[in-house]
Amino acid sequence: MKTNFCTLLALIIGVLTSHRCSAETPNIVVIMADDLGYGDVSCYGATELQTPHIDQLAKEGVRFTNGYCSASTCTPTRYSLLTGTYAFRGERTGIAPPNSPAIIQPGTETVASLLKKAGYATGVVGKWHLGLGGPGGPDWNGDLKPGPLEIGFDTCFLLPTTNDRVPQVYVHDHRVPNLDPADPLWVGQKKPSPDHPTGKTHRDTLKMDWSHGHNSTIHNGISRIGFYTGGHAARFRDEDLADKWVEKSNEFMEAHKDEPFFLFFSSHDIHVPRMPHERFQGKTKLGFRGDAIVELDWCVGEVMKTLDRLSLAEKTLVVFCSDNGPVLDDGYKDGAIEKNGSHRAAGPFSGGKYSVYEGGTRTPFVTRWIGRIKPGVSDEMVCTIDLAASLAALTKQPLPNDACLDSFDVSGALLGQASAKGRDHLVQQDNGSRGTFGLRSGKWKLHRYQNKTARNVRVEQELANTKVPMHQLFDLSEDEAEKQNVLDEHPQVAARLQKQLDAIIENGRSRD
Template sequence: MRPVLTVLLCSLLVPTFLEAKEKQSNPNIIVIMADDLGYGDVSCYGATELKTPHIDQLAADGLRFTSGYCSASTCTPTRYSMLTGTYAFRGKRTGIAPPNSPAIIKPGTETIASLLKRAGYTTAVIGKWHLGLGGKGGPDWNGQLKPGPLEIGFDTCFLLPTTNDRVPQVYVQDHRVLNLDPADPLWVGTKKPSPDHPTGKTHRHTLKMDWSHGHNSTIHNGISRIGFYTGGHAARFRDEDVADKWVEKSVEFIEQHQNEPFFLFFSSHDIHVPRMPHERFQGKTKLGFRGDSIVQLDWCVGELMKTLDRLKLADNTLVVFCSDNGPVLDDGYKDGAIEKIGKHRAAGPYTGGKYSVYEGGTRTPFITRWKGRIQPGISDQLVCTIDLPASLAALTKQGLSDGECRDSFNVLGALLGENKAKGRDHLVQQNNGNNGTYALRVGNWKLHRYDRKSARNVTVEAQLANTKVPQFQLFNLTDDPAEKTDVLAEYPEVAERLKTQLAKIIEDGRSRPKK
């Protein structure tokens, strides 16, 4: 009987052993998403007016993409598509979310977090959220803030709930506002709560950073914001401390889960307005607070990489560095970004930036590093943040149904720099929400489509001006990477082919082929 028992026990233990072995073989994954960081904003992509040594080292140790994209040129739609693997223009309310937005991604939606959780990962998002919280009525700021990240696959979260130029300036930990005093309830609204409520208009003389447009409602920490709020004083943070808090909570998460596969979405708020870096970074560059915020972001990257080294996790961690959209200089505050720009070119060689479907709006720094697995180098393969769900599902051997991640392509081989691996063959770009502004890149052809027949001004310095444009424009990125010359009249057959392809992608409701 003993040999039989031994065989039986072994047969029971082998699957468990293999599962544990496979679980251990899956790398930890950290996605670092910068905010409003342009292609030319870091030194490894050509910046000469400031230095980003930690991001540069990440690129030197890994793969630097020259055709790495986000899928939209504003924050909410890019974050939506990165998490869900589906173009944001297919969803509802996917434009820049207001302070009281309900959860945009509904519970039960397959996301990058739920896929990795299914694969045995512990998952966290730390940093800017800006995808809404709560049910149909919006956030219950004094109660449970659900649904939210924990209902779409994250085990834990530590958030800036909206974006810092919008109220309220509080942290959300899991389902609640952190340090909220019930005796001082938090109220968030769209209308002035009382005639004597201080705003950027009525108390402009008290501001430590003046506004240029739009950011002139409730004042907190000497900076006026979009929207109104009262109360919650014990829960409010100081702008200068936000980046430190993201690093503190991220290091804590990594330390707690160093012995199991973990996924960390480090969602930085740098370089978004209001740019108010910590005092130790202020004045570190000659570009003003915008440049100083880039240096602060670089420090954040360095602290995360040092943590991996200290815990001996670097060889088993895939790091992805990207941005949610391209750059903007004056985005509502007088912070010196335009006046001190000098020779710096935030979008690198490209035209446009945030709010634009020109290359500067969506082509951003994109770096992958996995020591010992990814060979250092430069890749011209076309990859996008929207491809992370399908690619990481493939890495961790998780299946996708046809209804999930409908525009996410498995470009894992390209992300890992495998020999002869290809990226995607086309990409749809959008500006914000689903307002009918698109671009389609296929190879080196780029078609613009403006259903409203107007577009943001193409200069980074003055993007808020609307300019009349033809509904369609065509550019050859090989000859004209800055998209200066519309060649639609010269290549009508190419334009028609791309118009048809773009219309089909929009109408089909998906671009990832069905099984």
Template structure:
């Protein structure tokens, strides 16, 4: 693990008077250079990326929500840069997380769709990541929270042994994880390479087929559930909630859903405190607002939006706790904070938790069409905020930035050079992230839904082209459960005049559509856009 002990240390001069003048001058020069390196390292900011899960553009009050108040996220926005054109690169969790860490579009990788419970590590050792870049720059690095990028070799995770490769093999010094996502089994924590608190006398088994005919499921024991399912989430029951997939054993290692956020904050605060005297990078991967939505009891019933709104309140509390720790440790002005989401919102995502019934006038996607699973703006345009007290001046920016750009931008911030064959779609938008005047963001961005499904969109300036190779779209209307909506293969929208993407203008602007279609195909078929 990186520590202050790893940093260059001042040389100690024994007896300068006894040395030839040339040697003395050389030693003094080395000493000055050494001290300069130490100063440069100490001047580099800590970096915290807080990634919410399924949080929509309209889900926080600084972006227009009125049915719920998010004072801690609002405070970040008031003290930093609030982006109106902040994006993730995909509208589901695994591909966005892959792209954020690797700086490469997920459609270029293998098995980058929503990872199954027993999925192997998707990001392989030797891949340049945000974490490895910062680790090389002398940062202590940690990921705490939801992982959902697979663990272990080609055969998948060895739940009772060493979970390798994983985060520690791609640049993180330590990790404390929810290994998949909480609607998928197993409900255990992973600390570095091991399942935490696992009793070898009660081994953990995880599979995709029912282990025995009498194994309780959400179908056979539906009456026992404290949260009913609406589709798909009806296999193994844990904590009164049925999940995707099956598992047995590992009872001493299992957690309560209600305790997840508290555990992430506890572990993160400990990491921050342990590394307050050296530069650190923390990837705080929240599970809120993802299903099953089961916040701690102290948040339940606190909003008019049901459990989904209560989870947004819990997320806002997490942000406040982390910022409080930075203040208590005296390092708020030494820390760059990035707040973002892995994709847009979804209301019914498999559980009957009241999200649709209680939504009222709340617009989770803000003014935009679509949400999670969709390449409409609501699927990938999300809250994105940067704060660095004393360095970033409060402002609102309309520049286009994306979470995929963090690799290149953080490399520039810390003086790291990107390998030519890595981070192939990550652009340096550091000046935008720091709120500098006249800074320019991206001039184009490819968006996708999940894995390699043939559904893409290309935003280029005011124009946005949708491409549906299967002529089907998902989750066009977040407030309902719509699957496989028939659509034309190509659609063109003018975001300047129609940000909600309600009117397809491809017949009015065929030349623009053709140009963007060619550009999108070229980007997809090439190995890079950087």
């Protein structure tokens, strides 16, 4: 009888423990696409290609119509996601060059460090682009620190910069794997290596031609930004990146299946150079850009399959988002414009990557937690910058007063709770701290440009580099495409929003 009682008690404790882990401390998987627009996936209206795995994620979770990233380029958005602080408050937060030192310094509170305090195993796989190493920059042949492991991650397997910038090597924790000491890796920004061809000197050898800017060192038939030589045994093929991210993500989830884990799956798709694996090439009529979207969708499906195989789907909160809006020609002649047809990468919005129009920062945003999140569509405003405060709240971790300065707890909205509200305003920036901002507050959207006139880069070819006035005001409830500047009709609204934007910038924080 005593044995039976002990066995029953153990079973009850096991059930309660399992319920607590799934209901209160879920595994967390954040999948961030790169340059994916609001209209690039079929659950957000794309008709020229299909994304069944992302669609399934949305069908089983909450699809946000007002989901944002905080900036319209990669480095500042990634900085803000991890730190919960607008990138314009930090230093060197514009698009990071190949030899950038670590932008997020040790001791900075991040999503990863908060979750690590909550007992999570933490890992990042994929594109980093937040710099590595001390003030002198990365020691490519030595220890690459500080880096992710110094700001809360237990492990990392990275593309250190972004793949249109050198070098084409992986970073595992603090080292470049497979380096041959007899062939050291050298990386430079402005001076070419005399023994390495470039996109200018050997343009006729390229398998993907450049259209602007990307004409330095050639690797794998593609020229990049910056120069490097050596490290040949450590280099990867562009076509294999997606497979490697899935492989390493699966390894991480399998290794930590019996404890809470946080995985940041930071895809490089669909950033240039778009060179999907051969099995995806030609799968769409949109050229390599469309094929890369299909490859991204496959990655999402593979991660979901692993969660199912490990019986973790009901114990895992999945967040799918993008680091900024879309761009067609971003430096390579890959057919993105010529084969675009009727596809609208930014959906109904104007702008795209590099701009503060809605298309630059309003992107696909989906949350799924089977059994906890009721499937549906939400119009609440949420942003990737809110993951820090929201996940801290979900795991009952207090936020230090001097950390995550612009991150709001919108966990209720992320979990699809009917009465929960998202944020009521959001600052959007283009790149770094150049003084170009958008402020959305309710139905209103203010643009402020640093100069009296500015050049807005829009995703639409015919509107690229359109000059705009220093201030613009749009009523998004009537004009979601931001075509009609109504500043003259509503000067008091414009003045109120300008005062609000100035206060957010000058006060040094949004969070009370």
